Amino acid sequence: MQVEPIQSDRGPRFVRDWCGHRAYSDGAERDIRAHVTQRKISFGARSESGLAAGDACLGALKTCNKLGVSYWDYLRDRLEVSGVPNVPRLADLIAQRAAT
Numbered sequence: 001m002q003v004e005p006i007q008s009d010r011g012p013r014f015v016r017d018w019c020g021h022r023a024y025s026d027g028a029e030r031d032i033r034a035h036v037t038q039r040k041i042s043f044g045a046r047s048e049s050g051l052a053a054g055d056a057c058l059g060a061l062k063t064c065n066k067l068g069v070s071y072w073d074y075l076r077d078r079l080e081v082s083g084v085p086n087v088p089r090l091a092d093l094i095a096q097r098a099a100t
Contacts, residue, residue, distance in 0.1 A: 034058050060090065067093050 035058055045051035064071040069087060076084040 031062060034062065063090050063094075067097070069093065 035055070038054060038058065042054075045054060060074065061071050064074050067090065069090070073085055074087045074090070077087040
């Protein structure tokens with residue numbers, strides 16, 4: 001475990017690098033920002049199925065962005081729209097990336 005200095009608005013601080021994971025949560029906060037924005041704009045889901053559908057779409061969007069896959073190509077491929085490039089399953093892409 002290493003301790004490294006960082007600069008903050010309150011002066012220098014030290015952050016531990018614990019098994020390769022930083023102590024701050026900027027990545028996690030960025031991941032939920034779309035959910036918070038959708039909730040504020042739509043005033044929440046009207047039903048449980050609507051909530052599940054919104055979560056599934058935003059989850060797929062975030063995963064596609066992290067993997068460098070076009071979300072719209074992925075969605076069109078899953079809906080079997082003709083003329084769209086073949087996009088592998090996201091689970092396969094994640095497993096492939098984890099293996100390398």
